[in-house]
Amino acid sequence: MGSTSNLNKPPRDIAGHWSAEVLEAWVKEVFLRIGCSESHAAMAAAVLLAADLKGIDSHGVARLPGYVRLWRKGRINTDPQWRWTQRMPAVAVLDADGALGLVAGQVAMEKAVAMAAQYGTAQVLVRNSNHFGIAAEHALMAAVRGMVGWAMTNASPLVAPLGSSKRLLGTNPLCYAFPPANNGLPWVLDMATSAAANGKLELAAAAGQAIPQGWASDNRGQGTTNPKVLQEGGALLPLGSTAEGGVHKGYGLGALVDLWSGLLSGASFGPWVPPFVDFLEPAKDGPGPGLGHAFGALAIEALMGLPEYQQRLDRWTQAFAEAGLVLHGMPEWEQRRIRLREGIPYTADGRRALIDLGASLDLQAP
Amino acid sequence: MGSTSNLNKPPRDIAGHWSAEVLEAWVKEVFLRIGCSESHAAMAAAVLLAADLKGIDSHGVARLPGYVRLWRKGRINTDPQWRWTQRMPAVAVLDADGALGLVAGQVAMEKAVAMAAQYGTAQVLVRNSNHFGIAAEHALMAAVRGMVGWAMTNASPLVAPLGSSKRLLGTNPLCYAFPPANNGLPWVLDMATSAAANGKLELAAAAGQAIPQGWASDNRGQGTTNPKVLQEGGALLPLGSTAEGGVHKGYGLGALVDLWSGLLSGASFGPWVPPFVDFLEPAKDGPGPGLGHAFGALAIEALMGLPEYQQRLDRWTQAFAEAGLVLHGMPEWEQRRIRLREGIPYTADGRRALIDLGASLDLQAP
Numbered sequence: 093m094g095s096t097s098n099l100n101k102p103p104r105d106i107a108g109h110w111s112a113e114v115l116e117a118w119v120k121e122v123f124l125r126i127g128c129s130e131s132h133a134a135m136a137a138a139v140l141l142a143a144d145l146k147g148i149d150s151h152g153v154a155r156l157p158g159y160v161r162l163w164r165k166g167r168i169n170t171d172p173q174w175r176w177t178q179r180m181p182a183v184a185v186l187d188a189d190g191a192l193g194l195v196a197g198q199v200a201m202e203k204a205v206a207m208a209a210q211y212g213t214a215q216v217l218v219r220n221s222n223h224f225g226i227a228a229e230h231a232l233m234a235a236v237r238g239m240v241g242w243a244m245t246n247a248s249p250l251v252a253p254l255g256s257s258k259r260l261l262g263t264n265p266l267c268y269a270f271p272p273a274n275n276g277l278p279w280v281l282d283m284a285t286s287a288a289a290n291g292k293l294e295l296a297a298a299a300g301q302a303i304p305q306g307w308a309s310d311n312r313g314q315g316t317t318n319p320k321v322l323q324e325g326g327a328l329l330p331l332g333s334t335a336e337g338g339v340h341k342g343y344g345l346g347a348l349v350d351l352w353s354g355l356l357s358g359a360s361f362g363p364w365v366p367p368f369v370d371f372l373e374p375a376k377d378g379p380g381p382g383l384g385h386a387f388g389a390l391a392i393e394a395l396m397g398l399p400e401y402q403q404r405l406d407r408w409t410q411a412f413a414e415a416g417l418v419l420h421g422m423p424e425w426e427q428r429r430i431r432l433r434e435g436i437p438y439t440a441d442g443r444r445a446l447i448d449l450g451a452s453l454d455l456q457a458p
Numbered sequence: 459m460g461s462t463s464n465l466n467k468p469p470r471d472i473a474g475h476w477s478a479e480v481l482e483a484w485v486k487e488v489f490l491r492i493g494c495s496e497s498h499a500a501m502a503a504a505v506l507l508a509a510d511l512k513g514i515d516s517h518g519v520a521r522l523p524g525y526v527r528l529w530r531k532g533r534i535n536t537d538p539q540w541r542w543t544q545r546m547p548a549v550a551v552l553d554a555d556g557a558l559g560l561v562a563g564q565v566a567m568e569k570a571v572a573m574a575a576q577y578g579t580a581q582v583l584v585r586n587s588n589h590f591g592i593a594a595e596h597a598l599m600a601a602v603r604g605m606v607g608w609a610m611t612n613a614s615p616l617v618a619p620l621g622s623s624k625r626l627l628g629t630n631p632l633c634y635a636f637p638p639a640n641n642g643l644p645w646v647l648d649m650a651t652s653a654a655a656n657g658k659l660e661l662a663a664a665a666g667q668a669i670p671q672g673w674a675s676d677n678r679g680q681g682t683t684n685p686k687v688l689q690e691g692g693a694l695l696p697l698g699s700t701a702e703g704g705v706h707k708g709y710g711l712g713a714l715v716d717l718w719s720g721l722l723s724g725a726s727f728g729p730w731v732p733p734f735v736d737f738l739e740p741a742k743d744g745p746g747p748g749l750g751h752a753f754g755a756l757a758i759e760a761l762m763g764l765p766e767y768q769q770r771l772d773r774w775t776q777a778f779a780e781a782g783l784v785l786h787g788m789p790e791w792e793q794r795r796i797r798l799r800e801g802i803p804y805t806a807d808g809r810r811a812l813i814d815l816g817a818s819l820d821l822q823a824p
Binding site: 255260331350351396401408 | 547576578579581647654670673699702703704707713716717728746757758761777781784786
């Protein structure tokens with residue numbers, strides 16, 4: 093997920109740039125060809141492009157072939173029938189009918205924002221969904237409407253809490269987005285609850301480098317610096333990494349996200365969460381359908397006037413900026429500004445993946 | 459705050475045990491003598507004793523002299539007039555009029571639970587408050603009524619995010635409590651957002667031991683193993699500890715708690731949060747009154763029937779327990795069971811502190 097530490101590092105071996113506009117139109121066309129409606133294709137393309145624009149390359153068009161492979165396997169339904177349950181005024185549950193999480197997330201957050209506009213705060217839980225892209229793009233739907241928004245999701249099990257070698261949790265990201273103050277840029281915390289995301293291990297493996305101690309453990313639960321350890325039965329470690337470093341906190345946060353988005357929504361959870369990759373089969377005896385997400389919103393106007401909020405946030409922001417600290421979300425906004433102007437860099441491999449994907453759908457690459 | 463790693467370590471040099479019942483009655487008497495009403499004294503004593511019973515000794519009666527010192531300084535108001543503001547149905551803000559946070563937290567959570575019973579979810583933010591004890595004791599008010607509860611608070615600045623030597627955040631704990639399944643014990647995550655709590659440094663200093671790298675930085679922002687570094691202008695580090703370890707995540711979580719409980723409530727925040735100790739003066743130009751807390755609840759019945767929830771949680775619990783993992787909250791419940799039977803252990807110093815406190819209020823020590 094988006095993190096302050098892996099930003100502003102463009103892909104190595106840049107072969108060229110895509111214009112964001114051209115790329116987004118092409119991605120939308122891909123979603124149309126696999127059966128999405130016009131509005132769903134537009135939503136899904138926008139969520140993927142948001143990641144590419146912000147420099148979260150692992151969650152952008154790089155994931156597109158993966159979504160299409162899951163659709164080919166019949167594990168993503170591009171023509172979902174939303175099934176809503178509402179037992180109380182400010183809480184709703186969405187069974188997403190196997191939809192793209194990219195779309196289900198937007199639809200669910202829209203509902204959370206609408207209920208929060210009426211009651212002040214609201215929550216929407218989603219089951220029977222798939223990978224929802226970057227959490228921030230959903231949480232921000234609230235932030236741009238004067239609300240604090242949150243978004244979290246469980247994910248295929250890759251994390252083994254210290255003391256176990258069994259993968260019990262996903263990287264289970266959580267995101268909170270706050271409406272902007274006078275600089276116009278929302279404060280956005282969007283983090284995996286593991287010490288490092290899978291993508292960082294892939295980068296290290298590609299570069300032939302060891303990973304730091306604290307990111308992963310091997311198949312006996314011992315710490316390792318082997319970047320390919322996930323392919324050898326190992327696992328990621330929760331944030332905190334060691335007993336002394338507070339790994340029980342990272343494990344607790346990952347468990348919280350699993351309980352909230354998976355258990356409470358009626359979705360699958362823990363070790364049974366379906367894998368994102370098409371070559372692994374979902375568990376047959378899982379406790380519920382698909383992935384689960386949790387969304388919510390809290391209206392600033394339920395607390396104070398927006399000008400007072402903005403004034404307070406400006407003061408907060410200034411204190412942290414003056415101490416030389418990076419504010420969460422800001423590197424991504426800066427990257428977005430650059431990439432809107434200069435385009436989205438791609439590698440030869442990245443372009444080839446989209447050429448192959450396009451060919452399989454009778455589509456010219458962007 | 460409560461953590462899985464510092465439990466089941468009784469105080470060293472145990473001089474004896476207090477019966478929980480006797481101690482609670484005595485603590486209540488102390489609160490009565492400093493001007494609390496009968497009901498406020500009972501609430502405050504119960505919250506403190508909950509910490510002692512669970513083995514979170516840093517947050518129990520050990521804190522009582524500190525509360526009394528702040529009251530003597532006129533910085534805690536034991537006869538508060540609650541000032542509620544409600545702009546929307548499921549959100550309320552409480553100005554606690556300088557109350558004991560122990561009491562304000564209980565009152566605020568009661569309101570959150572009442573609103574969530576009507577709307578499914580609700581939030582209460584509190585400003586103009588003080589240290590609220592263990593977060594879990596507030597969040598659990600929801601969990602025992604079939605709701606997920608959360609509680610967080612900002613706190614006096616002791617944490618310097620990596621890249622700064624300035625203390626900008628408190629240990630800013632967050633807590634989430636889930637209603638119990640069939641074992642009757644709620645799942646409770648209650649964690650400081652720093653790598654280690656202040657109390658762990660004090661224990662190391664008392665034992666003449668170095669602290670691990672990753673817990674604290676010195677007054678130039680460099681990592682240190684000096685357990686007395688806080689007295690020498692140093693600071694605690696956020697969870698994650700290092701750039702590689704994901705310290706931006708711990709910093710982000712601490713900032714989230716500060717924004718949610720301090721900024722959104724109208725309280726003070728960041729470097730201006732008033733100190734818990736009486737010998738440091740609060741900032742004159744703070745952005746709001748006192749500490750801030752954030753509470754909320756989400757009713758399980760808004761999502762599914764309680765039996766279905768319990769069945770799902772039992773399955774989740776079993777998967778983690780079978781992998782040999784400690785479940786959050788369980789060591790504290792076990793400690794509570796033991797201490798209810800055997801009493802709460804105290805050291806000679808601990809007893810002397812209560813003797814002195816009692817003497818200052820014309821009260822025999824317990």
